[in-house]
Amino acid sequence: MTAEPLLRVDGVRAVYGDTVALHDVSLDIAHNEFFALLGPSGCGKTTLLRSIAGFETPAAGRITVDGIDLLSLPAHRRPVNMMFQSYALFPHLSVERNIGYGLEAEGLGRAEIRTRVGEVMEVVRLGHLAKRRPAQLSGGQRQRVALARAIVKRPKLLLLDEPLSALDRQVRASMQLELKRLQHEVGLTFVVVTHDQEEAMSMADRIAVLNEGRLEQLASPQELYADPGSRFVAAFIGTANLLDGEATADGVAVPGLGEVRAGHALAAGSPATAVIRPEDVVAGDDVSGGLRGTVVDTYFLGGASTISIDVPGLPAPVLASVHGATRLVRGAEVGVAFGRATAVPRDPSEPPSFGTTVPTTAIPVDEVQDVSA
Amino acid sequence: MAEATATVTAATTTDAAPAPAPARRRRRRGILVPLWLGYVFLYLPIVIVVVMSFNDSRNLFVWNGFSLRWYPELFRDGAMMQGLANTLVVASGATLIATVLGTLLAYGIHHYTRGGLIRAFAIAPAILPDLLLGIGLLTFFSLLSVTLGLHSVILAHAVFATAFVTAIVLARMANLDPSLEEASRDLGMGPARTFLRITLPQLAPGIVAGALLAFTLSLDEFVIAFFTTAPTQPTLPIVIYSMVRFGVTPEVNALATLLLLVSIVAVISAQRLTRLTGPER
Numbered sequence: 001m002t003a004e005p006l007l008r009v010d011g012v013r014a015v016y017g018d019t020v021a022l023h024d025v026s027l028d029i030a031h032n033e034f035f036a037l038l039g040p041s042g043c044g045k046t047t048l049l050r051s052i053a054g055f056e057t058p059a060a061g062r063i064t065v066d067g068i069d070l071l072s073l074p075a076h077r078r079p080v081n082m083m084f085q086s087y088a089l090f091p092h093l094s095v096e097r098n099i100g101y102g103l104e105a106e107g108l109g110r111a112e113i114r115t116r117v118g119e120v121m122e123v124v125r126l127g128h129l130a131k132r133r134p135a136q137l138s139g140g141q142r143q144r145v146a147l148a149r150a151i152v153k154r155p156k157l158l159l160l161d162e163p164l165s166a167l168d169r170q171v172r173a174s175m176q177l178e179l180k181r182l183q184h185e186v187g188l189t190f191v192v193v194t195h196d197q198e199e200a201m202s203m204a205d206r207i208a209v210l211n212e213g214r215l216e217q218l219a220s221p222q223e224l225y226a227d228p229g230s231r232f233v234a235a236f237i238g239t240a241n242l243l244d245g246e247a248t249a250d251g252v253a254v255p256g257l258g259e260v261r262a263g264h265a266l267a268a269g270s271p272a273t274a275v276i277r278p279e280d281v282v283a284g285d286d287v288s289g290g291l292r293g294t295v296v297d298t299y300f301l302g303g304a305s306t307i308s309i310d311v312p313g314l315p316a317p318v319l320a321s322v323h324g325a326t327r328l329v330r331g332a333e334v335g336v337a338f339g340r341a342t343a344v345p346r347d348p349s350e351p352p353s354f355g356t357t358v359p360t361t362a363i364p365v366d367e368v369q370d371v372s373a
Numbered sequence: 374m375a376e377a378t379a380t381v382t383a384a385t386t387t388d389a390a391p392a393p394a395p396a397r398r399r400r401r402r403g404i405l406v407p408l409w410l411g412y413v414f415l416y417l418p419i420v421i422v423v424v425m426s427f428n429d430s431r432n433l434f435v436w437n438g439f440s441l442r443w444y445p446e447l448f449r450d451g452a453m454m455q456g457l458a459n460t461l462v463v464a465s466g467a468t469l470i471a472t473v474l475g476t477l478l479a480y481g482i483h484h485y486t487r488g489g490l491i492r493a494f495a496i497a498p499a500i501l502p503d504l505l506l507g508i509g510l511l512t513f514f515s516l517l518s519v520t521l522g523l524h525s526v527i528l529a530h531a532v533f534a535t536a537f538v539t540a541i542v543l544a545r546m547a548n549l550d551p552s553l554e555e556a557s558r559d560l561g562m563g564p565a566r567t568f569l570r571i572t573l574p575q576l577a578p579g580i581v582a583g584a585l586l587a588f589t590l591s592l593d594e595f596v597i598a599f600f601t602t603a604p605t606q607p608t609l610p611i612v613i614y615s616m617v618r619f620g621v622t623p624e625v626n627a628l629a630t631l632l633l634l635v636s637i638v639a640v641i642s643a644q645r646l647t648r649l650t651g652p653e654r
Contacts, residue, residue: 105561
């Protein structure tokens with residue numbers, strides 16, 4: 001970030017009773033950036049968003065937008081707007097009046113409100129629904145009203161709390177594109193909170209991964225995927241084969257498997273994990289010099305296939321990804337070789353689990369597809 | 374039903390549902406018998422009062438043919454009409470106070486307390502024995518040397534009515550999406566404007582329901598009014614009570630029927646309003 005950042009979060013700490021929701025989180029967000037706060041539920045991402053909006057008061061730290069100290073302002077005076085997870089549309093007001101509500105608050109004249117509401121309804125393609133009540137709209141339409149209501153205020157920063165979680169899968173995909181389009185069109189800075197790594201990856205310019213109130217890593221989606229900074233990030237972003245062991249000069253020594261050569265050598269002897277993406281695993285009859293395993297299953301996903309291989313000595317199968325269809329069938333004996341691997345530090349308190357396939361929860365087959373595509 | 378059974382013969386396992394239905398329905402009906410007996414016990418006296426209000430006889434317990442004579446007679450009864458007027462003044466006044474205070478109380482409790490004891494204290498007057506409230510308020514008024522009259526009854530009724538309004542508005546509030554108020558503030562409306570433009574309209578059904586309930590409760594309240602009013606300004610229930618002691622005329626039945634009508638209308642509209650926007654989300 002060369003230019004002055006739009007939003008600066010500096011050492012923000014949030015505490016609820018005995019639990020610390022945010023441990024001194026600092027980050028900068030640039031003008032016109034599409035920024036995502038990503039993490040599992042309870043990681044503090046929503047607390048941070050609500051602190052920026054003014055609905056939570058951090059115990060310490062500073063939040064500034066364009067140099068304006070936000071924490072000294074009440075929520076209704078902050079130059080930021082939020083799109084709520086529940087959308088929070090006012091049930092007793094029409095679409096039009098919902099959208100114009102924030103302009104009425106500014107004390108603008110009727111004519112100007114009407115013009116601006118009309119413009120914004122065109123942008124989100126809601127013109128024909130102006131007189132409807134929120135209860136008469138579909139989920140996708142409500143989402144667009146909520147969005148219109150926030151952007152009509154032309155905020156310096158638009159905060160979106162799990163903007164797509166209330167939509168069903170198909171609508172969600174088109175709304176992702178829609179949000180991207182809008183962000184370019186209106187030229188606003190978006191901060192999206194999400195627990196869905198796929199959503200964050202496909203929309204955001206940069207992603208801050210939060211875990212248990214701490215900022216794990218802040219980077220572009222590509223960088224997070226290729227160079228995860230921690231075992232947590234590697235596990236959370238995309239699909240990965242994780243091999244826990246100890247760092248060596250050239251990679252990670254995995255018990256029962258030997259040394260896996262990996263980039264980013266850490267201090268020798270420190271707990272480390274080798275991260276190998278499925279597309280960096282080569283499997284086939286003709287592969288030699290690596291490991292031997294048995295094909296457990298293959299998943300054909302159209303553009304790519306995922307092969308799950310049981311390797312003796314590893315409790316979880318190794319996932320390999322290839323373009324198109326695979327000729328391998330269940331039960332086949334294959335050689336397995338690892339291509340590019342990255343070594344990341346591992347929290348020693350985490351029990352080493354050899355050859356864990358990530359994410360920790362089983363990934364549905366259709367999500368594997370998106371990652372390898 | 375006949376149609377259904379005809380098709381069932383063809384279908385085997387999948388259409389098993391319609392077959393046992395008649396048996397189940399019969400069993401249901403049996404279960405309902407005690408319920409209906411209970412209802413008879415509850416409503417029979419009321420039905421008798423209503424029927425007897427159209428009795429031509431002066432004797433309360435002997436049916437002597439249909440007549441509407443007690444209704445005009447009721448309206449000619451000066452004491453009764455004065456009592457009714459007093460009661461309407463009290464009910465209106467108490468309802469007004471209770472609605473405003475109860476709504477504000479509910480808002481405050483919901484937003485600024487974590488519940489428990491404060492909530493219990495706000496709602497307790499609704500379930501405290503009337504006798505206790507009556508004696509307590511009388512003591513309180515005489516301690517402060519407040520003269521007794523309709524104003525003291527209004528204040529006394531406002532005490533328990535406020536509790537009812539608070540309870541109903543709190544329930545309504547608990548069902549509101551808390552992000553509505555946050556959204557309003559986020560869009561630039563301060564706390565006061567948010568309350569007027571978002572919170573109040575959302576609470577309106579609960580507030581109206583609470584007000585109607587407060588009104589009907591005050592209308593026929595006897596014990597507390599008896600303690601806190603001046604002997605010269607009796608409310609309707611007190612007037613009736615003193616009449617009963619000197620022998621009841623069928624006018625009382627006519628009056629009871631009219632009051633019943635008012636109460637039913639109020640309660641039904643209160644229910645309608647609470648349901649109106651209830652299950653919206």
